[in-house]
Amino acid sequence: MQLSHRITGINAGGSDGWGLFYRARQLKAQGHDITELTIGEHDIRTDPLILNHMHQSALDGATGYALIPGIPALRDAVAKRVQDQTGVPTSAANVLITAGGQAALYATHHAVCNPGDRALYIDPGYATYPGTIRANGAVPVPVPARPEDGFQPDASAIAALAKGAKSLLINSPNNPTGVIYSRDTLQGIARVVQDNDLWLISDEVYDTQIWEGEHLSPRALPGMADRTLVIGSMSKSHAMTGSRLGWIIAPEQAITHLINLATNTNYGVPGYIQDAALFALTLGADFEAQIAAPFRRRRAIALDLLAGQNAVRAVRAVPPQGAMYMMLDIRATGLDGNSFAERLLDEHQIAVMPGESFGPAAAGHIRVAMTIPDDPFRAALQTVLDFANSLVVTVE
Ligand code: PMP
Numbered sequence: 355m356q357l358s359h360r361i362t363g364i365n366a367g368g369s370d371g372w373g374l375f376y377r378a379r380q381l382k383a384q385g386h387d388i389t390e391l392t393i394g395e396h397d398i399r400t401d402p403l404i405l406n407h408m409h410q411s412a413l414d415g416a417t418g419y420a421l422i423p424g425i426p427a428l429r430d431a432v433a434k435r436v437q438d439q440t441g442v443p444t445s446a447a448n449v450l451i452t453a454g455g456q457a458a459l460y461a462t463h464h465a466v467c468n469p470g471d472r473a474l475y476i477d478p479g480y481a482t483y484p485g486t487i488r489a490n491g492a493v494p495v496p497v498p499a500r501p502e503d504g505f506q507p508d509a510s511a512i513a514a515l516a517k518g519a520k521s522l523l524i525n526s527p528n529n530p531t532g533v534i535y536s537r538d539t540l541q542g543i544a545r546v547v548q549d550n551d552l553w554l555i556s557d558e559v560y561d562t563q564i565w566e567g568e569h570l571s572p573r574a575l576p577g578m579a580d581r582t583l584v585i586g587s588m589s590k591s592h593a594m595t596g597s598r599l600g601w602i603i604a605p606e607q608a609i610t611h612l613i614n615l616a617t618n619t620n621y622g623v624p625g626y627i628q629d630a631a632l633f634a635l636t637l638g639a640d641f642e643a644q645i646a647a648p649f650r651r652r653r654a655i656a657l658d659l660l661a662g663q664n665a666v667r668a669v670r671a672v673p674p675q676g677a678m679y680m681m682l683d684i685r686a687t688g689l690d691g692n693s694f695a696e697r698l699l700d701e702h703q704i705a706v707m708p709g710e711s712f713g714p715a716a717a718g719h720i721r722v723a724m725t726i727p728d729d730p731f732r733a734a735l736q737t738v739l740d741f742a743n744s745l746v747v748t749v750e
Pocket of ligand 1: 559599
C-alpha cells in the first residue's frame with residue numbers, strides 16, 4: 355500500500371539531522387558514558403510549584419476536553435504578555451494555544467501555504483523546519499545566512515529568493531547559532547516581506563534567553579502586525595518542554611481559521627496543562643531569569659575557555675547573544691562538522707550536533723548545547739577545545 359508523498363517526503367529521502375544524537379543515545383543505552391551536549395533541554399525539571407498546580411488542577415476536574423482555542427484566562431494572559439513586551443495591541447482573539455511551538459510551526463505554515471507554495475526559511479535553522487514545511491505539502495527554500503555575517507540574515511539574499519514565495523520563517527534568538535537578529539536585520543526582513551507580499555512566521559521561543567543586546571519582535575515593526583504570525587512556547591522559558599504548551603499570535607482572521615485546524619487535529623491542549631501554564635506565567639520575570647541563569651553562567655564559562663586557547667585558536671565562537679547553545683567554528687581543524695562530531699563521540703565520548711544538521715550554511719561548525727551542570731560542562735568543553743587543537747597541530 356502506498357503512503358502519501360506528503361508523509362513519505364517529510365525528510366525528503368535524506369536525514370532528519372538527528373543522526374549523531376540517535377547514535378549517542380544508542381551508545382548510552384549500551385552502557386557507554388556519553389556526555390550529551392546535543393538537545394535543547396534544560397538539566398533541571400519543571401518546577402514543583404508548577405507541577406503542584408497542574409496536579410491540583412487535574413484533581414479539581416480539568417481532565418475533560420478543554421476549550422479548543424485555549425482557556426480564556428490563558429489566552430488573555432498570553433495576549434497581555436505579548437502586548438506588554440511589544441507594545442502591539444493584542445487580545446485573546448489574536449491567540450491560539452497550541453501543543454508546543456512545534457505544533458505552532460506546523461499550523462502557521464498550514465495556514466499560509468497552499469500545496470506546492472515556496473516557503474522560505476533561514477539556513478542554518480532548527481532541524482525540523484524543512485520537514486514541517488514539507489509535511490504541509492509546501493516546498494522549503496533555505497536562504498543562507500553566512501558565518502562571515504555572524505549568521506545575520508541578509509535582506510538581499512532573502513529578496514533574491516522571495517519572488518513568488520508565500521512565507522518566510524525566521525528565528526531570533528536563534529537556534530542553532532545563538533545569534534539575536536539586530537534591528538537592522540529585522541527592518542531589512544520587514545522590507546523584503548512587505549515588498550514581496552509574504553507572510554512572516556517569527557519563531558520566538560527563546561525570547562527569555564537574552565545574554566547580550568535586546569530581543570525585538572518583528573510584529574512590532576511598522577506595517578508588520580497584519581502579516582506576522584509569532585510562535586511562542588513555555589518549553590524554554592519555564593522548563594516545561596514535556597508539557598507541550600505553546601501559542602500562535604496572529605491577526606484575528608487567521609486565528610479563526612487556525613481554530614478550525616486545531617478542532618480537526620489536536621482538539622485542544624489538556625486543561626490541567628493550560629492551568630499550570632497560566633500559573634507559571636504569574637511567576638513573573640524573576641522566575642524566568644532563574645530558569646535562564648544556568649545558560650547565562652555556562653556561556654560565560656565557555657567564553658573564558660575560548661579566550662584561554664593557545665595562539666592557534668582552533669575554535670572560534672560565533673558571538674552567543676541568546677538561547678541555550680553555542681555555535682563553534684571548527685573550520686581551522688580541516689574537518690567538517692559531521693566528521694568532527696563523529697570523531698569527538700568515538701574518541702572522547704562527547705556528543706555535539708554537527709553544524710550541517712541545521713543546514714549547509716553551518717558547515718564546518720558544531721553546536722554545543724549548554725545543558726549539563728557547570729563543572730562537567732567546563733570539562734567537556736575543554737576536551738572539545740583540546741581535541742580541536744590536536745587536529746590543527748596534526749594538520750600542520
Ligand atoms: N523552535 C525552535 C527554534 C526550537 O529550538 C524548538 C525546540 N527545540 C521549537 C521551536 C519547538 O519547541 P516546543 O515545541 O517544545 O515549543
